[in-house]
Amino acid sequence: MNASVGIVHAQRAIFDTPLTFKSGAVLPRYELMYETYGTLNADKSNAILVCHALSGHHHVAGYYADDPENVGWWDTMIGPGKPVDTNKFFVVGMNNLGGCHGSTGPSSINPATGKPYGASFPVVTVEDWVTSQARLADLLGIKQFAAIMGGSLGGMQAMQWSLSYPERVRHVLAIATAPHLTAENIAFNDVARNAILTDPDFHGGNFYEHGVVPTRGLRLARMLGHITYLSDDAMADKFGRSLRSGKLGYNYDIEFEIESYLRYQGDKFAAYFDANTYLLMTKALDYFDPARDYADNLDKAFAAARADFLVLSFTTDWRFSPERSRTIVNALLHNRRNVSYGEISSAHGHDSFLMQHEHYHEVMRAYLDRIAMELSA
Amino acid sequence: MSAHDPAELAAARPDFAAIAAWIPQGASVLDLGCGDGSLLRYLKETRKIRGYGVEISDANIVACIRNGVNVIQSNLESGLSGFESNAFDYVILSQTLQATRHTEPLVQEMLRVGREAIVSFPNFGHWKARLNVLRGHMPVSDELPYQWFDTPNVHLCTLHDFEEFCDGHRVHILERRVMTGDSEIRLLPNLLGSMAVYRFKRAG
Numbered sequence: 001m002n003a004s005v006g007i008v009h010a011q012r013a014i015f016d017t018p019l020t021f022k023s024g025a026v027l028p029r030y031e032l033m034y035e036t037y038g039t040l041n042a043d044k045s046n047a048i049l050v051c052h053a054l055s056g057h058h059h060v061a062g063y064y065a066d067d068p069e070n071v072g073w074w075d076t077m078i079g080p081g082k083p084v085d086t087n088k089f090f091v092v093g094m095n096n097l098g099g100c101h102g103s104t105g106p107s108s109i110n111p112a113t114g115k116p117y118g119a120s121f122p123v124v125t126v127e128d129w130v131t132s133q134a135r136l137a138d139l140l141g142i143k144q145f146a147a148i149m150g151g152s153l154g155g156m157q158a159m160q161w162s163l164s165y166p167e168r169v170r171h172v173l174a175i176a177t178a179p180h181l182t183a184e185n186i187a188f189n190d191v192a193r194n195a196i197l198t199d200p201d202f203h204g205g206n207f208y209e210h211g212v213v214p215t216r217g218l219r220l221a222r223m224l225g226h227i228t229y230l231s232d233d234a235m236a237d238k239f240g241r242s243l244r245s246g247k248l249g250y251n252y253d254i255e256f257e258i259e260s261y262l263r264y265q266g267d268k269f270a271a272y273f274d275a276n277t278y279l280l281m282t283k284a285l286d287y288f289d290p291a292r293d294y295a296d297n298l299d300k301a302f303a304a305a306r307a308d309f310l311v312l313s314f315t316t317d318w319r320f321s322p323e324r325s326r327t328i329v330n331a332l333l334h335n336r337r338n339v340s341y342g343e344i345s346s347a348h349g350h351d352s353f354l355m356q357h358e359h360y361h362e363v364m365r366a367y368l369d370r371i372a373m374e375l376s377a
Numbered sequence: 378m379s380a381h382d383p384a385e386l387a388a389a390r391p392d393f394a395a396i397a398a399w400i401p402q403g404a405s406v407l408d409l410g411c412g413d414g415s416l417l418r419y420l421k422e423t424r425k426i427r428g429y430g431v432e433i434s435d436a437n438i439v440a441c442i443r444n445g446v447n448v449i450q451s452n453l454e455s456g457l458s459g460f461e462s463n464a465f466d467y468v469i470l471s472q473t474l475q476a477t478r479h480t481e482p483l484v485q486e487m488l489r490v491g492r493e494a495i496v497s498f499p500n501f502g503h504w505k506a507r508l509n510v511l512r513g514h515m516p517v518s519d520e521l522p523y524q525w526f527d528t529p530n531v532h533l534c535t536l537h538d539f540e541e542f543c544d545g546h547r548v549h550i551l552e553r554r555v556m557t558g559d560s561e562i563r564l565l566p567n568l569l570g571s572m573a574v575y576r577f578k579r580a581g
Contacts, residue, residue, distance in 0.1 A: 333449075333464070339429075339449075341449045362439050363439055367442050370445055
């Protein structure tokens, strides 16, 4: 039953209608990379949009014919017989604007200058992403999504859909997310950004033309981020105080296993991720705050929503804690929206939403089965 | 889905039909300790209510979602702070009162969040329970199916106890229905009834 969607193909959508960002900046033309799994039904009512988090992209499930090791980032969740069952749903994954996996972003060539956008790429907000995603939906002929789902920053996009386009989404699945970042969360992001911004190879964001990459900054940013995505217990379990060589070296080389792991993660990330995209993504996280336009009243912000909601959090997630999810749930309750909330016991911190976890997947399966039943009703 | 046929459910859980009889069409309902969501589903199907359940168990969260009812995973013993005052027409505590630790503040919270409250509980004054105790044993019955060592019930009471509690806590009882199985008991209810359902509100 839990099979892979198999070989998938990335597609490119080209948009010639200018997009005005929340900041006022305008992008005259842009491209979005996307993948789809399953079959869109005749009345186009079975589509699910999967929004990605900070380092995600359009390759959500399946693998590529020429790269079978490259499995989609949410393949545990999406496929035939999986919680998001591609035998029932038409699933769309995309790389957000400003990304570095093929959609137009800071590393893309600006046709006006013939050089990469670099620092001149507009600062993107969650609202801007949702606008661009709606244009992709238009292109695919999807007037209304059966569901829009995402974890973390992806959950913010799913929620924003219910506010920007209330009639275009029937269910929002907001996982390990928050109605806005806390000061502590913004602080982590700012340290990460500073690591990149102060790297001598960053060149004010225009490092492409210097033929260098701010690798040191990027890997520091990722190492810091990675710590916050795990839990104290998970780290203790996995690494404890284990030493690589079994004895103390009295120097600054890699000694503890956790150091080795973090540096490996940092190096891996810095080898493929774009520094400007990292800056943009963290800024989008910091800016997201639908209550801001309503005198910080989240109840009023959600008054526009028409969707039903599933909100999930993880007990050891301290970056997007259960309390942050309960704030979302309360605002939905105050608006009499249909909402269910689950607090998943997991040892793996914020990263739990990406992991295989029996009860978490059972909750998702139960909710998505209900959506599938509505389709056939 | 015969397990969720409203008629069969009402037969299996006589308190469901008693509760439903008091709830007007389209009311808003909060069901505390909602279990697998059967009561909410029953009320949705028979009374077109808009409702939410509060439940702590993982398995019941999944069951509620499969039953198509809203459920909030939370420990109701830690209060109902997420719910605004007078947010619901009815707050229900069905066969759960006796298993709550902080029973007093919970009843007050029910009356803050709901305009009215409904509770059902097994009557510890039922003659079978009394007979068990007279014989020197803790009661075990259909309504009280647990042994003393594995029971979740920490605050069992009789109808008299509950009514005294209401008197002393500014709780005004609006209606009472006492039952044994699915038949209503009018004569000597505290002795002959095995289960009671009360509807009440804040006094004064």
